[in-house]
Amino acid sequence: MKKIRYYRLLVLLFVTAMIASGCQSESSSGEGDGSVEFDFWAAPNPSQQVFWEDMAKQYMKENENVKINVSPMPESPSSEAGIQSAIAAGNAPAISENISRGFAAQLAGSSAIVPMEEFEGYDELIQERKMEETIASWKFADDHQYVLPIYSNAMLFAWRTDILKELGFEEPPKTYAEVLAVGEKLKEQYPKKFLWSRADLVKPTWWARWFDFFMLYNGASEGNNFVEGNEFVANKEAGVQTLQLLKDLSEKDLLLTREATDPFETGQSIMMDIGPWTFSYWAEKFPEMKLGETYDLTMPPVPEGVDYENTKTFADTKGLSIYASASKEQQQAAFDFVKWVYSNPEHDLEWLKQTNLPPARDDLSTNETFTGYLDEHPELQEYANNIPNAVPPIDSEVTVEVQEVIGTEAVNPVVKGEKDPEQAWSDMTDAINKVLK
Amino acid sequence: MERSNARLGWLFASPYLIYSLIFFLFPLLWATYLAFTNWNLIAPDYEFVGIQNFIQAFFSESVRAAFFVTYKFLAMFVPIVVGGSLLLAVIINSLPKFKGLFSVAFFLPYLASGVASAIVVNGVLSYNSPFNIWLRDSFGLDIDWLGSSVLAPLIIALMMAWKFAGYYALLFVAGLESIPKDVYEAAEIDGAVGWKRFWHVTIPMLYPSFYTVTILAVGLMFGIFTEPYVLTGGGPDLATHTWQLEIYTQAFERLNAGYGTAIAVINSFVTFGSILVFRKILEKWGAKHGW
Numbered sequence: 001m002k003k004i005r006y007y008r009l010l011v012l013l014f015v016t017a018m019i020a021s022g023c024q025s026e027s028s029s030g031e032g033d034g035s036v037e038f039d040f041w042a043a044p045n046p047s048q049q050v051f052w053e054d055m056a057k058q059y060m061k062e063n064e065n066v067k068i069n070v071s072p073m074p075e076s077p078s079s080e081a082g083i084q085s086a087i088a089a090g091n092a093p094a095i096s097e098n099i100s101r102g103f104a105a106q107l108a109g110s111s112a113i114v115p116m117e118e119f120e121g122y123d124e125l126i127q128e129r130k131m132e133e134t135i136a137s138w139k140f141a142d143d144h145q146y147v148l149p150i151y152s153n154a155m156l157f158a159w160r161t162d163i164l165k166e167l168g169f170e171e172p173p174k175t176y177a178e179v180l181a182v183g184e185k186l187k188e189q190y191p192k193k194f195l196w197s198r199a200d201l202v203k204p205t206w207w208a209r210w211f212d213f214f215m216l217y218n219g220a221s222e223g224n225n226f227v228e229g230n231e232f233v234a235n236k237e238a239g240v241q242t243l244q245l246l247k248d249l250s251e252k253d254l255l256l257t258r259e260a261t262d263p264f265e266t267g268q269s270i271m272m273d274i275g276p277w278t279f280s281y282w283a284e285k286f287p288e289m290k291l292g293e294t295y296d297l298t299m300p301p302v303p304e305g306v307d308y309e310n311t312k313t314f315a316d317t318k319g320l321s322i323y324a325s326a327s328k329e330q331q332q333a334a335f336d337f338v339k340w341v342y343s344n345p346e347h348d349l350e351w352l353k354q355t356n357l358p359p360a361r362d363d364l365s366t367n368e369t370f371t372g373y374l375d376e377h378p379e380l381q382e383y384a385n386n387i388p389n390a391v392p393p394i395d396s397e398v399t400v401e402v403q404e405v406i407g408t409e410a411v412n413p414v415v416k417g418e419k420d421p422e423q424a425w426s427d428m429t430d431a432i433n434k435v436l437k
Numbered sequence: 438m439e440r441s442n443a444r445l446g447w448l449f450a451s452p453y454l455i456y457s458l459i460f461f462l463f464p465l466l467w468a469t470y471l472a473f474t475n476w477n478l479i480a481p482d483y484e485f486v487g488i489q490n491f492i493q494a495f496f497s498e499s500v501r502a503a504f505f506v507t508y509k510f511l512a513m514f515v516p517i518v519v520g521g522s523l524l525l526a527v528i529i530n531s532l533p534k535f536k537g538l539f540s541v542a543f544f545l546p547y548l549a550s551g552v553a554s555a556i557v558v559n560g561v562l563s564y565n566s567p568f569n570i571w572l573r574d575s576f577g578l579d580i581d582w583l584g585s586s587v588l589a590p591l592i593i594a595l596m597m598a599w600k601f602a603g604y605y606a607l608l609f610v611a612g613l614e615s616i617p618k619d620v621y622e623a624a625e626i627d628g629a630v631g632w633k634r635f636w637h638v639t640i641p642m643l644y645p646s647f648y649t650v651t652i653l654a655v656g657l658m659f660g661i662f663t664e665p666y667v668l669t670g671g672g673p674d675l676a677t678h679t680w681q682l683e684i685y686t687q688a689f690e691r692l693n694a695g696y697g698t699a700i701a702v703i704n705s706f707v708t709f710g711s712i713l714v715f716r717k718i719l720e721k722w723g724a725k726h727g728w
Binding site: 077078080081084085087088106107109110111112197202203204205206256257258259260261263266268397398400401 | 566
C-alpha cells in the first residue's frame, strides 16, 4: 500500500519535472519554406521600442517571408541581468540592442554573441552608414566586432556661462589651469557655490567612472586605451594629471560630493557632465536653460600641453548584438534587417527625432539629412560634431571589477583626501593587474 | 472512506505541492549544485570547483561586511519596528471609530514601491533640500546623511521601519482584539489599571503576536536589497552592504554566478540559523514568564 503511494509520488515528481522543463520557450526558426522568424529585443525605453516596431513593420512589408517579433527586453533587476537570464534559460532572442561594449566583452567571452564582420554584407553596411571612423574604436581585443553601435553620446561638460560672465570669464575653461582659475574666482565671489556637483566621486559605483574619470582621462591621454584584452595599457602621466585635478578641486572645496537636487540648474554648481537625455528634462522643468545664454557645451578640459582642438571624451554608446543561440538563418535574417535599417539615413534621422540619441555615424554633423534637424536643435550639434572623438567603454570581461578598482583605489580616496594622486595611481595599477590576471 | 479522503487531500494539496516543486525545490537543488561550479550564467561550459567558492566567500571582505551589516540593521530595525508597530496598534485599537480606515492608512507604505520611497528619501536628504538648508541656516548643521557609516544604516533601518510598521501593527491589532474582555475585567478587580494593566495583562496576552512580528522582522533583515541599492549602493565603505547586494553584484554584474550562488547558500544557512536562535531566545523568554 505504502509502495503504491511512493510510486504515485514519484510519478507526480516526474510529471512535474516534465512540465517544468517544458516551460522553456523556443525561438522559432524557419518553417522549411524559406520563411524565417526571429525575436528582436528593443531597449526598455518606449521611444526606442516604437522605432524598432515601426522599422520591423516596414521591413516585413517589403520582405513577406520574414517575421520579426519586437519586444522590450526584460529589465529586472537590470537589462543585462535580463539578457543573462534569458541566455541561461535558452530564451535569448536572435538580436537585441542596448549592448554596451563592456557587457559585449562578457558575452563574447562566453561565446554568447557572434562576430558581426562575419556576416555577408557587413563591409557594405559600414560604408553605407558612413561609420568607418566611429566603429574603428569598437574593435575588440581579439580583432572582432561583436557590437554594431547604434548611437554614440560624446559626453560633454555643460558650463553655466551666465555665472562665468559674472565672474569675468567670456568662455568656458579649456585647460586644468583655467578650470582652477575659474574655481578660485567662484569661491571668492560665491563661497557657497561649487564648481562640480557629483556625489558619485566618493562612491565605488563602477559605471559612474564613465562620467567622471574616463571623460577627463580620455581628454588628458588623447584617447589612449586603458585596458586592452588582459593588459593594462593606461597612460600614467595622463591618469595622474586627471587625479591631480580632482585632488585640487577637492582641496579648494570646489566639489560637492553629496547628493543634491538639480544643483547645476539652480546655479549651485557651474559645471556638469551631461548627455543629450538631459535636454528633454530641461525643456519640461527648466525652460530658462538656453544654449549660449545660460549654458554652453564643451569637450572635457585638458592638462597644459594637450591639444584641445582634437581632444577626446568618453562615448556613452550602445549597440546591437546577434546571439549565438539563434539559428544561422535567424542570425543572417537579423543582420539583413539591421543592414536594411541603416542603409537609409532617413531611418537614422527618425531615430534621432524619436530618441534624441545621436546615431553612431561619422557624417552626422555634415550629412544634409541631419543638418536641418540639428540646426533646429543646436544643443545636439556639439554631440554630433564629436562622435568620432568619443572613446567607447573598455572591452574587457572584467570591466566591472576594473572600474570598481578605479573608484576604490584612486578616485574615491583622492577626492576624500586620503591618498595623493601618485600613490593612488600606483595602488590602482597593482589592483587592476591582479584583476586582469 | 479513509482512502478517498486521503486522495481528496492530495488533490487539494497538489497545486501547492507542484508549485513548490517547480519554483522552490528544483531551483534550490539546482542552486546548491551551481554553488560548487564556476558557471558564469551564460557560458555553455563550466567546471566543478568543489568548495572553492565557499573558501573564497569566507575570506571575502564584502561577504564579511554583508554578514555584520545584517546584524547591525537587525539591532536597529527590530526594536524600532516592533516598538513602533506595537504603539501604532495600541493607538488604533483604542480609537472609538474608523479603526479599519486607520489600519489601512498605516498599511499603505507597505504597498509603496521600495524604489519610489528610496528616491523620495534621497530627495529629502539631498544637500539642497529645504530640510538640510534649514538645518544649515538655523543651526549651522551640515550633515552628510548618506555619507556617514553610522547614519546611513540608521536611515535605511528607519525607512524600512516606516514601511513595515503598519503591516506589523495589523498583526498586533488582531492580537489585541483577540484578548478576552473578561481578562481585563478580572485584572481591574485585582487593581491592575493603566500601565500596570498594559504591562501585566496586555503584553503577556500579546506574546504570540509579538513572537510572530519579531521573527518576521528578523527574517526580513536578511533580504534587504532595494533601499541600499538605490540610496547608498552599499556604501559608504560597505556600511550598508547587504547579502542581497553582494549576491546581485557577483551574479549579475561580475557574472560570477557560481560564486554568487555559493554566497546565496551561505546566506540561507545564516538566515536559518539566526532565525532559529531568535526563536529559541523568544521561546525561553516566553516560558520563563509562563506565557
